[in-house]
Amino acid sequence: MSNIETEIKTKKTKRxxxxxxxxxxxxxxILGAEGLFSALFIITxxxxxxxxxxxxxxSxxxxxxxxxxxxxxxxxxxxxxxxxxxxxxxxxxKQQKNEKYRHAIKRLVLLIVLGVLYNHGWGTGIPADFGEIRYVSVLGRIGLAWFVAAMLVWHFKTKTQLYITAAIFVGYWIILSFVSIGDFGGSNLGPELSINAWVDQTMLPGIRYQNLAVDPEGLLSNLGSILNCLVGVFIGRLMSKQKQVANVLLRNLLIIGVVSLSAGWLLNSFLPxxxxxxxxxxxxxxCGWSTLFLAxxxxxxxxxxxxxWAKPFAIIGMNSIIIYLGxxxxxxxxxxxxFFGGILSPLSEGWQALWTIVFLLLLQWLLLAWMYRHKIFIKV
Known part of the structure; x- marks a missing residue:
């Protein structure tokens, strides 16, 4: 058994x-594998x-x-x-609480900063214009969703967390469907005149993604991603309680997944x-699909x-933030x-595209495997 396999097996007892x-x-x-199907279509x-x-x-x-x-x-x-x-x-x-708070705030700020770095910060370079920064990002949204969920988990009982989750769900639905400011909102869910577009154009500092009317990681839609994180909290708590009865846990995960997925599409005609x-x-x-995949x-x-078969994916999952930045x-x-240009250049278009993706994924995975072997984990 390789060192990597031994280390993963050891960690399995903890997570x-x-x-x-x-x-x-x-x-x-998102490391490049999304292009595999296009290459295979060209070939076949x-x-x-x-x-x-x-x-x-x-979409x-x-x-x-x-x-x-x-x-x-x-x-x-x-x-x-x-x-x-x-x-x-x-x-x-009090000291332990302060340590928790410092960790949570540090994590949130660091993910926001790393998100700006991922967006390449200032596209115009230094000297810097703070109006030319895209402050919102995928990493920033992950940080904010986790931060809000952590605050709720640390300070409220489970029942209260459920009530807050339901209130965010209903409240965000009402905002999208009924709140209007000028020509924006009031059930207008188009790409130009949604209430989200008004919020991003009015309150979001810096620039928006590709100067669109609404940023894909804009301000108001954070309410939705916070819900995904909170649902994850409830599922994690369920897994913790029912880990000794695996069949019951599996059944419940499947039920949650099917019900959530069905409800989403049934309500699609009311709110797309x-x-x-x-x-x-x-x-x-x-949340439905995520829970079914988890099951x-x-x-x-x-x-x-x-x-x-899962260990290569686990190696990616253990350093997901660093490879995403990469x-x-x-x-x-x-x-x-x-490294591989001499091998790729004689190939036809389809095969060249396919093997380029394979080699790209291989290089990234080898870096992650090296980090795993040396117990280097970049956690935020």
Whole structure:
């Protein structure tokens, strides 16, 4: 058995391998793997690969593709980890509480800063114009969702957390459907005149993504992503309570997933599923799919003990933040050309595209495997 396999097996006693593997599987698709289906379609001409490639694109506006699931799944899993570990802090000393608060604030600020770094900060370089920064980001949203969920877990009972979650769900629905300011809002959910667009254009500092009317990681839609994290907290707490009765836990995860997914699509006619606005129906659909994927990984890995195939994904999942930053800050294509250009250049277009992606993924995974072997984990 390799050192990597031994270390993962040892860590399994402390954390569920299925969660790390699912997190890694989620990250796998934004490291470059989303292009595999397009390359395979060029090679084979099979319509299946064309359909799969279309699922690797974000929805134009209303609707849902599996690529839309990547971000909310990651947020839900951060909530699951919180639900498995976090407890109320009322019984802690003042010093222990302050340490908790410092960690939470540091994590939030660091993720916001790293998000700006991922966005390449100032596109115009230094001297800096603070009006040219895109302050909102994927990492910033992850940090904010986790921070709010942590504060609720630390300070409120489970029943109160449920009430707050329901209030956010209903409140955000009401805001999207009924609140209007001038031409914005009042059930207008288009890309130009939603209430989210008014909030981003009026209150969001810096620039918006591609100067769109509403930023995909804008201010108001944080309410939706906070819901994904809170649902993850409840699922994590359920997993903690029912870990000794795996069959019951699996059944409950499947029920939660199916009910949430069904409810999301049933309510779609009243409030469309929309990723950019992160509508409450989008929350239901993504929480449904996320829970079903978690149930599948839990059954395969932790119940059936089929772990070999999951270990490469777990290695990604253990350093997910650092490799995500690497997709923006490192020129992986240059490294692929440097190492494998002589192999790739004689190939046809389709095969060249396919092997470029394979080599790109391999280089990233080898870096993560090296970090894992040396017990280097970049946690925020």
């Amino acid at each position: 569920l391998l299925s969660i790390d593997a699912l997190r890694g599987f989620d990250m796998f698709w 001409g099979l319509s299946f690969f064309n359909l799969a490639a279309n699922e690797m694109l974000h 134009a506006w209303h609707g849902f593709t599996f690529y839309d699931l990547i971000f909310p799944l990651f947020i839900l899993l951060s909530g699951v980890s919180l639900g498995l570990a976090a407890k109320p802090i009322a019984g802690l000393s 599923v929309n990723k950019t606005l992160w509508t409450p129906t989008f929350v239901l659909v993504t 599948l990984f839990y059954w395969l890995i932790d119940m059936q003990n089929w772990q070999t 997709t923006s800050l490192m020129n992986w294509q240059y490294l692929v050309n440097s």
